[in-house]
Amino acid sequence: MxxxxxxxxxxxxxxxxxxxxxxxxxxxxxxxxxxxxxxxxxxxxxxxxxxxxxxxxxxxxxxxxxxxxxxxxxxxxxxxxxxxxxxxxxxxxxxxxxxxxxxxxxxxxxxxxxxxxxxxxxxxxxxxxxxxxxxxxxxxxxxxxxxxxxxxxxxxxxxxxxxxxxxxxxxxxxxxxxxxxxxxxxxMPNDPPSQSDARIDWPGLALLSGILLTLMLGLSMAPEVGSRPLLLGALVVLLAVLVAGWIHVERRSPSPMVNLRLLAKPAIWSSYVITFAVCIGVSLSMYLVPQLFALSADGYGFGASATDIGLYLLPGAIAAALAGPVAGIATRRFGSSAVVAAGIAVTTATLVALVFLHSEIWHLVVGKVVIALASGVCITAVVVKTATSVDQGDTGTATSLVLVTRVIGFAAGAQISGAFLAAGIPSGSNVPAESAFITGFVIAGVVTALSLLVVRTMSKGVKE
Structure with missing residues (x-):
């Protein structure tokens, strides 16, 4: 090599x-x-x-x-x-x-x-x-x-x-x-390859693709899995077999698709844990807020049209776009770990606030803006931390897995939201009870807050 x-x-x-x-x-x-x-x-x-x-x-x-x-x-x-x-x-x-x-x-x-x-x-x-x-x-x-x-x-x-x-x-x-x-x-100048003579790990590539495909298909079928336990069992067994096979192959490959020693670094695995937890929490709120806007104004909703909902969500989308540059500047000045911790804390506080404050449109609009900005800053800081915690030859692999974890976290959050809203529909009604939304915001806040437990791990063995 x-x-x-x-x-x-x-x-x-x-x-x-x-x-x-x-x-x-x-x-x-x-x-x-x-x-x-x-x-x-x-x-x-x-x-x-x-x-x-x-x-x-x-x-x-x-x-x-x-x-x-x-x-x-x-x-x-x-x-x-x-x-x-x-x-x-x-x-x-x-x-x-x-x-x-x-x-x-x-x-x-x-x-x-x-x-x-x-x-x-x-x-x-x-x-x-x-x-x-x-x-x-x-x-x-x-x-x-x-x-x-x-x-x-x-x-x-x-x-x-x-x-x-x-x-x-x-x-x-x-x-x-x-x-x-x-x-x-x-x-852009041509960057030289770091491992130009290394063989592609085709078995590892195929098994990793199978793992991700099984996860994504399982999440997309989640609403039906509860009534089909055999399907759930089969998916779990298949996923376990694929993961075990992938680990076996990667340990023995002279040029592994993903270096398992890389994943064992505290700064790396903690980044994936934080990304997954924060994205689940944010995804829950992303699903719940539009649903609240759309519910009939006769109850606790606002009866907003699709156009109105788009306008209400626009400030949050702008905040999400600004989060990337803000995170880049903040991590340069304060360090990635501090920025990640601040983003998690603000996101958690806002989700908890929505448990009590969701009776006015501006409550939800402001909450969505703060969540979009804080979580966006947090995830971008995680990407920056991951990219700068590995050798240059591992930058693409390490950061791509953060992005994949983000996709899986958002997909999981959306499916969890749909599941407990469906469970929260009272008999004889087609509208979830308000308590279902409150439960959703509580779950989102708790899951996001738990990621604070591993923030300090991001800095182990790594200098900013």
Missing amino acids: TTTQAPPVRIGKAAVAALGMLATSAGALESVVAPTLPLLQRELSLGPAEGALLSIAMLITGALVAPIAGNLGDRYGGKWVMIRLMAVVSVGGLVSALAPNLPVLLLGQVLQGAMVGAMPLSFILVRNYLPVGESKVAIGVVSGLFIGGGMLGTLIAGPIAEGLSRHWMFAIPTLAIILTTLLVHWL
């Missing part, structure tokens, strides 16, 4: 800006399906089950691709892998834009899901070519612009689909991705 040190080259603001514009374009393409799902269901004659499949196709692919892309970026260079990955995403966007039916649109969404892998590749590049302090800010900026792109896509998807057609809502951000990928290619 040969190891090549990163060259003493620094990238300019233009190169970082190109990465940011690419992140914005990718975020926009990622988010166009959710707000236009009813329109897609109507135009393509899709049932609820088909609509649900369309809504999670990209999520599943992203969870599978991110760790693979990060690992390949560590081995063969972040730019080399990113350009090829975004070529796949561009093809997926064009396929989605031209799709005449559901199967073709699903194919496009599966290909688009590769965009999730671009984030760890961006982190590899900025860490290779920027000093530690500047790289922390750059990671925060790129993360924030990806979220900002998601907000932009959510806002423009409906008007474009209704004013032009559903085809253009995929085509426009795809064209932006093609242009910004070319900018990255021109402005």
Whole structure:
């Protein structure tokens, strides 16, 4: 195995800006399906089950691709892998834009899901070519612009689909991705591979993909699992077998997909625990708040329309986009662990406040803004901490697993929310009792607060 040190080259603001514009374009393409799902269901004659499949196709692919892309970026260079990955995403966007039916649109969404892998590749590049302090800010900026792109896509998807057609809502951000990928290619220097002669661990890759796929499918089927215990048992057994097989393979591989010694570092495993717990708590609130807005004003809800709900959630989306740059600057000044702890504390306090204060629209709007900002700062600081706690040759692998943990945490939180709201519907009614929402906010606050127990572990053996 040969190891090549990163060259003493620094990238300019233009190169970082190109990465940011690419992140914005990718975020926009990622988010166009959710707000236009009813329109897609109507135009393509899709049932609820088909609509649900369309809504999670990209999520599943992203969870599978991110760790693979990060690992390949560590081995063969972040730019080399990113350009090829975004070529796949561009093809997926064009396929989605031209799709005449559901199967073709699903194919496009599966290909688009590769965009999730671009984030760890961006982190590899900025860490290779920027000093530690500047790289922390750059990671925060790129993360924030990806979220900002998601907000932009959510806002423009409906008007474009209704004013032009559903085809253009995929085509426009795809064209932006093609242009910004070319900018990255021109402005970003080629980073050398750290393990250019290492073989790809195909058995480890296949088993890790199986683990993530089983998890994501299990979470997507969670509402039905309670009435089908045999299915739950089969999924648990399959997951245990895959995990055991993956650990066995990785321990014996000369060039493992994921170095298990890396995962054993306190700074790394604690980052994944914090990410999972915080994302579950935030996901619970993300699901509950819109439901409260939509409930009839005759009870304890507000009877808000879809347009009204979008406007109420907009400040929170803006706060989430700002969280990345804020986290980058804060971690540079105060250190990652302090920023993570502050983000968890503020998020927990806000979730607890919503237990008692949710009778006015402004209570929920302000709560959503604070949660989005605090949790966004927290998770970005975790990514920064993870990226700077490992050797440069492991940056992509370590940060990609944070992103995968984030996806799984959000998916788990959404399914938990749906489960206890359904359980909270009184007999003879189709509306959950207010106590179900209170329980949800309590659970979210408790789970988030528990992550504080491992914050100190993030600093063990690592210097800021």
